[in-house]
Amino acid sequence: xxxxxxxxxxxxxxxxxxxxxxLDLSVANGECFGLLGPNGxxxxxxxEILEGLTKPDSGDVEILGLTWLKHERELRERIGISLQETxxxxxxxxxxTLRLFRSFYRHGYDPEDLLRDLSLDxxxxxxxxxxxxxxxxxxxxxxxxxxxxxxxxxxxxTTGLDPQSRLQLWDIVQRFREKGGTVLLTxxxxxxxxxxxxxxxxxxxxxxxxxxxxxxxxxxxxARNVIEFTSEPxxxxxxxxxxxxxxxxxAHNEGWLLxxxxxxxxxxxxxxxxEREGAKLVSLSTHEATLEDLFxxxxxxxxxxx
Amino acid sequence: xxxxxxxxxxxxxxxxxxxxxxxxxxxxxFWVFGFPLILALALGFAFREKPPDKxxxxxxxxxxxxxxxxxxxKSPALLPRIMSEQEARxxxxxxxxxxxxxxxxxxxxxxxxxxxxxxxxxxxxxxALQTAAGxxxxxxxxxxxxxxxxxxxxxxxxxxxxxxxxxxxxxWSMGFTIANARMKxxxxxxxxxxxxxxxYLIAQFLSRLIWLLIEVTVLVAFGWLVFGVRVxxxxxxxxxxxxxxxxxxxxxxxxTASRARTIEAVSGLMNFIMMPMWLCSGVFFSYERFPxxxxxxxxxxxxxxxxxxxxxxxxxxxxxPQIATKLALLAAWGLxxxxxxxxxxxxx
Numbered sequence: 219x220x221x222x223x224x225x226x227x228x229x230x231x232x233x234x235x236x237x238x239x240x241l242d243l244s245v246a247n248g249e250c251f252g253l254l255g256p257n258g259x260x261x262x263x264x265x266e267i268l269e270g271l272t273k274p275d276s277g278d279v280e281i282l283g284l285t286w287l288k289h290e291r292e293l294r295e296r297i298g299i300s301l302q303e304t305x306x307x308x309x310x311x312x313x314x315t316l317r318l319f320r321s322f323y324r325h326g327y328d329p330e331d332l333l334r335d336l337s338l339d340x341x342x343x344x345x346x347x348x349x350x351x352x353x354x355x356x357x358x359x360x361x362x363x364x365x366x367x368x369x370x371x372x373x374x375x376t377t378g379l380d381p382q383s384r385l386q387l388w389d390i391v392q393r394f395r396e397k398g399g400t401v402l403l404t405x406x407x408x409x410x411x412x413x414x415x416x417x418x419x420x421x422x423x424x425x426x427x428x429x430x431x432x433x434x435x436x437x438x439x440x441a442r443n444v445i446e447f448t449s450e451p452x453x454x455x456x457x458x459x460x461x462x463x464x465x466x467x468x469a470h471n472e473g474w475l476l477x478x479x480x481x482x483x484x485x486x487x488x489x490x491x492x493e494r495e496g497a498k499l500v501s502l503s504t505h506e507a508t509l510e511d512l513f514x515x516x517x518x519x520x521x522x523x524x
Numbered sequence: 525x526x527x528x529x530x531x532x533x534x535x536x537x538x539x540x541x542x543x544x545x546x547x548x549x550x551x552x553x554f555w556v557f558g559f560p561l562i563l564a565l566a567l568g569f570a571f572r573e574k575p576p577d578k579x580x581x582x583x584x585x586x587x588x589x590x591x592x593x594x595x596x597x598k599s600p601a602l603l604p605r606i607m608s609e610q611e612a613r614x615x616x617x618x619x620x621x622x623x624x625x626x627x628x629x630x631x632x633x634x635x636x637x638x639x640x641x642x643x644x645x646x647x648x649x650x651x652a653l654q655t656a657a658g659x660x661x662x663x664x665x666x667x668x669x670x671x672x673x674x675x676x677x678x679x680x681x682x683x684x685x686x687x688x689x690x691x692x693x694x695x696w697s698m699g700f701t702i703a704n705a706r707m708k709x710x711x712x713x714x715x716x717x718x719x720x721x722x723x724y725l726i727a728q729f730l731s732r733l734i735w736l737l738i739e740v741t742v743l744v745a746f747g748w749l750v751f752g753v754r755v756x757x758x759x760x761x762x763x764x765x766x767x768x769x770x771x772x773x774x775x776x777x778x779x780t781a782s783r784a785r786t787i788e789a790v791s792g793l794m795n796f797i798m799m800p801m802w803l804c805s806g807v808f809f810s811y812e813r814f815p816x817x818x819x820x821x822x823x824x825x826x827x828x829x830x831x832x833x834x835x836x837x838x839x840x841x842x843x844x845p846q847i848a849t850k851l852a853l854l855a856a857w858g859l860x861x862x863x864x865x866x867x868x869x870x871x872x
Binding site: 269291294295299301303304305310314315317318319320321322323328330345361365 | 528544712
């Protein structure tokens with residue numbers, strides 16, 4: 219089975235930014251693939267090139283073995299898209315909107331059934347303008363699903379949603395995958411990537427900086443845990459790096475982030491180092507390593523504010 | 525899998541959702557129906573049939589004043605008043621009177637020659653004074669006032685308003701919808717589906733057509749019931765003319781909105797395109813007053829074509845053959861702007 223989504227050497231430069239700078243990706247059939255990166259990393263440009271909405275400066279794109287240049291109409295029938303910032307017509311009802319989108323496709327779901335599947339049937343006759351953010355986003359995904367696509371593209375599907383709406387959306391994506399669908403999504407939420415995606419590509423400044431399953435990527439940290447601490451006065455970097463069990467150090471909120479193999483070894487060493495330097499520990503916390511920590515270790519910056 | 529929901533063709537779905545959206549937008553309804561009716565009503569009353577206004581004339585107080593006052597009062601066109609010299613001069617300067625009469629033996633007319641009513645008041649006053657002094661007219665003249673159907677100002681105005689309204693709503697409904705959908709990334713979302721782009725634009729026009737027919741009916745019925753402006757030509761020809769005129773302006777609206785990124789940009793462009801036609805295409809007054817050199821250009825503007833054809837059908841009972849050339853030119857405007865608009869259209 220060839221890849222469902224494949225692109226080679228994708229490049230897209232805007233006037234002052236290299237939005238996408240030589241990107242290769244391949245997504246297998248039935249896979250959920252996540253593009254992870256901070257705002258401005260080139261995620262949206264990448265996904266819109268793959269969706270055939272933006273022309274790359276160079277590079278090849280194949281979706282379902284077809285190209286945008288030759289098979290646009292067939293591809294449009296077979297993929298579903300949710301854009302980051304579409305505002306659907308506020309004066310139409312949920313049902314009217316979905317029926318409109320259904321009319322564009324040769325085959326697809328009955329809008330009534332889909333509304334029920336997506337728990338939007340209660341809002342069937344509500345105007346789009348009166349929906350909550352989560353309901354609006356679900357309707358956006360419903361419009362992407364109504365043509366019963368083979369591939370689903372979601373650009374930041376849960377940005378700005380409350381935790382419950384986010385869970386509902388994840389559930390919709392999971393059910394689409396259970397029917398054999400392939401998903402490509404962008405996100406800047408680590409948790410989302412870890413929960414939903416089989417494989418994740420971390421992108422920054424239009425480059426691929428890491429690729430693999432969430433577990434593989436976290437393993438790259440060579441550290442299972444992360445210690446976050448601040449002291450008064452702050453310790454110099456050499457002292458922190460000298461802690462034996464430490465795999466990496468990054469400055470963070472006037473303190474340090476330490477990636478460590480073993481908390482049991484590292485914590486006593488750290489406390490000893492603080493005492494040796496005559497400093498006072500202000501705060502100390504630990505958590506299990508996440509993709510966020512990988513991003514920090516790869517770029518020295520944090521995803522959210524990078 | 526049997527489907528419960530009947531899915532109509534995309535063109536119909538697009539047109540029906542567009543129409544619903546419009547009905548639910550109450551401001552838009554006002555601009556399509558309320559505004560032209562209010563305008564017609566206001567203008568109709570302003571220019572309704574009534575005896576011509578009397579022109580106010582000041583007579584400077586003096587030995588001859590009473591005698592002159594009596595003479596001028598006989599004129600149906602003048603409204604004389606006796607004032608002190610200072611009062612009279614102030615009144616003339618402020619435009620409260622159009623003519624000032626002074627002088628002891630020889631009559632002196634003082635007036636601003638650029639004011640049309642001053643000129644006629646001067647002649648009228650001269651006449652009245654001469655007659656009162658004993659002048660005999662050499663030949664006999666009499667007046668016949670024209671009150672013929674189709675020759676009143678309101679008869680001229682209603683077709684002009686109809687044309688103006690077809691232009692305004694045609695261009696705005698296209699331009700506004702498209703720019704709005706582009707700004708909200710709705711166009712981008714639509715082209716991410718298998719929707720045919722021409723379907724979208726045709727649907728915009730179809731939805732427009734429904735409103736256009738209602739709009740024309742309301743305005744024509746209003747003109748007939750309130751002002752007695754009759755459609756003298758065949759109604760079917762009027763309908764064809766309005767549809768083709770509407771198409772023409774939808775095309776122009778599409779072209780105007782084909783690339784603009786914001787509502788503001790579209791508004792500016794629309795006004796830039798419509799303003800010359802409001803002024804030149806004979807909505808409120810005949811374009812015959814413009815210099816001969818520009819008239820051929822004015823006659824080719826879509827609103828002029830439409831207004832001329834509307835007046836031919838409504839006032840002069842013209843049929844299809846008489847307006848065929850204008851119809852063809854209007855259709856050409858619509859077709860050319862539609863095709864160019866579609867070609868340069870920015871979907872995202």
